[in-house]
Amino acid sequence: MNASSAPTPVVVGVIDDGLCFAHERFRKVVNHQVETRVENCWIQDGTPKGAPPPVPYGRELRKAEIDLLLVECTRAGAVDEDLIYRKAGLIDFRQYGHKSAAWRASHGTHVMDLACGFEPGQAQPENIIICVQLPTRVTAATSGAGLYPYVFDAITYILACTAAISKERGLPHLPVVINLSYGRLAGPHDGTLNLERAIDNIVAKCAARGVSLQVTLPAGNSYLSRCHAQLSFQRRGQTRTLRWRVLPDDQTPSFIEIWMPARNAGSVDSRIQIRITSPTGESRTIDETIGAVRWGPGNRVYAKASYSIAPASQRGIFMIALAPTFHLDPSKPLAPCGTWTLEIKNLMLSRKDIPQAWIQRDDSLYGFPTKGRQSHFDEPCYERYDHAGRDNEVDDPGCVVRREGTVNGIATGEYPIVIGGYLRDEMVAAKYSAAGVAGSMGSTPRSPDAVAVSEDSRVRRGILAAGTRSGSVVAIGGTSTAAPQVARWCALELASGNLGNRASVQAKATQDEANHPAGTPAAPSHQRSGKGRLDLPSSHPRTR
CATH class of the missing domain: 2.60.120.1290 (Jelly Rolls)
Structure with missing residues (x-):
């Protein structure tokens, strides 16, 4: 791409829970007017508004409606975000179920900030945000058994919205990066789970039409789960x-x-x-x-x-x-x-x-x-701790219970970018970061492609990103926080005219691993870290 040419707009899709779309990290100022960067938001278990509803179930909020809410809910120059979420039905205590957006921290807001959040007034690429909040009951059922239809609909929705935006702007297509920070333990782990096959099919069909679609997934947090x-x-x-x-x-x-x-x-x-x-x-x-x-x-x-x-x-x-x-x-x-x-x-x-x-x-x-x-x-051969009382992270070859093969059960497909976690200060794998397999368990042996920072250190747990309200910062860890950082990097690469795909992530991990200074601890095994430890810039200006 020529240095004089404008960056390519990129759609960043986030599928999660507790998406506080009115947060200042997802706004911009245009002609002295505050506007949202969220083009479309689908609350899948929201109360429908309007007839006929624009989505098959739940409630959709489009940019114009969110911008109107920002204006209506501004008091003395400050946006009343609680009022926005009540009007939008994101927080409605008349409805049964957990209300993630009412808490101090929510998984989805933290993840969305890592994927596409920017400081107000900060120069930023034109990332178009399309977010989908899964039904609360689907998130609460941590087995992940109910993910398939809702995630499939969410990806289809993001692509349909992208096509409409491309048409409005007179562009043939826009590149898309979707982060799904969910996982499950069980499953075939060979790429044939219904959701894995659906994602692979969608990515392949998009590629056949010349549309770049990248999907980032966490490796999972089950390395020491004995599962x-x-x-x-x-x-x-x-x-x-x-x-x-x-x-x-x-x-x-x-x-x-x-x-x-x-x-x-x-x-x-x-x-x-x-x-x-x-x-x-x-x-x-x-x-x-x-x-x-x-x-x-x-x-x-x-x-x-x-x-x-x-x-x-x-x-x-x-x-x-x-x-x-x-x-x-x-x-x-x-x-x-x-x-x-x-x-x-x-x-x-x-x-x-x-x-x-x-x-x-x-x-x-x-x-x-x-x-x-x-x-x-609960097998006697599985030693949870070493003689010093530390977590034992090495498998006994003779034990039936294994740490390897614990990779996310929806992350063994062909095309998604799978990311594990490591500690920024110690440069070691996070204890929970799941491992792939040493040999084939099916048609597609799969390990994480790379690892990104998921904890600042052993004592400074998690990494900083947005809480549910503007100005708030919380620390949340897990490979769910590593994956959206890579989604952010892929979006920046695509905006610059580069590929920003799985091979690009692997190549960057290989290069970053080679550039680590002398004395850096050796990289974790390939089954845990893939091509190596990514060195990505912090997406949040706050430090601790």
């Missing part, structure tokens, strides 16, 4: 045991998925047999020829194990589902808490055939009502 097990067998007849610790006072269901390797053509016999014993001693046996088994009489079933075939990959999957271990309604069936034992007997698998087990995410998010309690594998 992944790898079952290798040396011989037929061998039995491996998994102990699944289910916690008391868990008001949400718990799940394990055991994904089988691809089956040889023509084979129909069961390759493994699983004997599942509850903490109260009740056992059931299931294999690949048995559809389902249950615990509990009649309509008071508290546990179920089933076997099915995943249509996308034709891989077999064993699913074990437990009812909550606590409920306020005494009529509801409860699963016993404690250790559930899974004895997996090898019937036909070879040494290279390795089933993979993941426990589904089941915790509670910051600010949301505490309901879920994360279950985990």
Whole structure:
């Protein structure tokens, strides 16, 4: 691009929860008038306004409406953001559910600031913001099971809005960067999950039309979660045991998925047999020829194990589902808490055939009502701490419970840019930053492409970005904060006429890693850091 040519406008899409669109970091001043930089905002569980509604469900706010709200809600030169959010339906306590925008900090506002926020009056590229707030119930269900239709609709909406903006400006198309800082633990981890396939298909179709679409995803925070097990067998007849610790006072269901390797053509016999014993001693046996088994009489079933075939990959999957271990309604069936034992007997698998087990995410998010309690594998071979009491971040090759293979279950597709986290001061991987796999578990072995700063240091947790109200700054960590920084960098690259794609991120990580000064600690393994530690400028002027 010539130095004299104008930068290319870039659309930055943010799909998240608690998107405080009126924050000063998402405004600009045009002819002494405050305007929003948010072109479109879709609150997917908002109360519709107008007939017919411009979106299939929820409420859409367009730039003109947001600008009008900024004018109407300005008192003595100060914008009353609480009033804006009440008028927009973002904060409506007449409606059931958590109101992230009413809290001091929200995940979505923090992420959106890292992706596309700027100081008021600061010279900035023309980033057009299109944001989508997912339904509260979808965010609250941390398993991620309900993400697919809403994220698919969100991406489709962002692209449709982009097409309309391009047409209004007389441009053939505008480049788009979308950040989705969500994740899940379970899934096939081979790129065939419905949401992964949808993202890959959309990116490929956009590329075929000459539209640059980049999607950034976090690597996940589950490295030390004890939620992944790898079952290798040396011989037929061998039995491996998994102990699944289910916690008391868990008001949400718990799940394990055991994904089988691809089956040889023509084979129909069961390759493994699983004997599942509850903490109260009740056992059931299931294999690949048995559809389902249950615990509990009649309509008071508290546990179920089933076997099915995943249509996308034709891989077999064993699913074990437990009812909550606590409920306020005494009529509801409860699963016993404690250790559930899974004895997996090898019937036909070879040494290279390795089933993979993941426990589904089941915790509670910051600010949301505490309901879920994360279950985990509880094997004696898994050493959580070293002799000095520090977290042990190295796998025991002989242990079935693994730290590798914990990468975000929606981040193993072909095209998304997957980012882990590291500590700025110590230059080491964040303890939680998930790892990919050393070998193929399916068609697409996947590790993070690179790592970005997700914590300032061991004692200064998180990184600074916007709180829910203008002027506020909060520290939030996790790979969810690393991914939007890379989305920001990609947008700047695209605005300069560069590619700003996955290969560009990998190339920058390789270059930045080579440029680290002598004495810098060695880079984490490829499974955790991909091509290396990115050196990105801070997106926020505040320091601590």
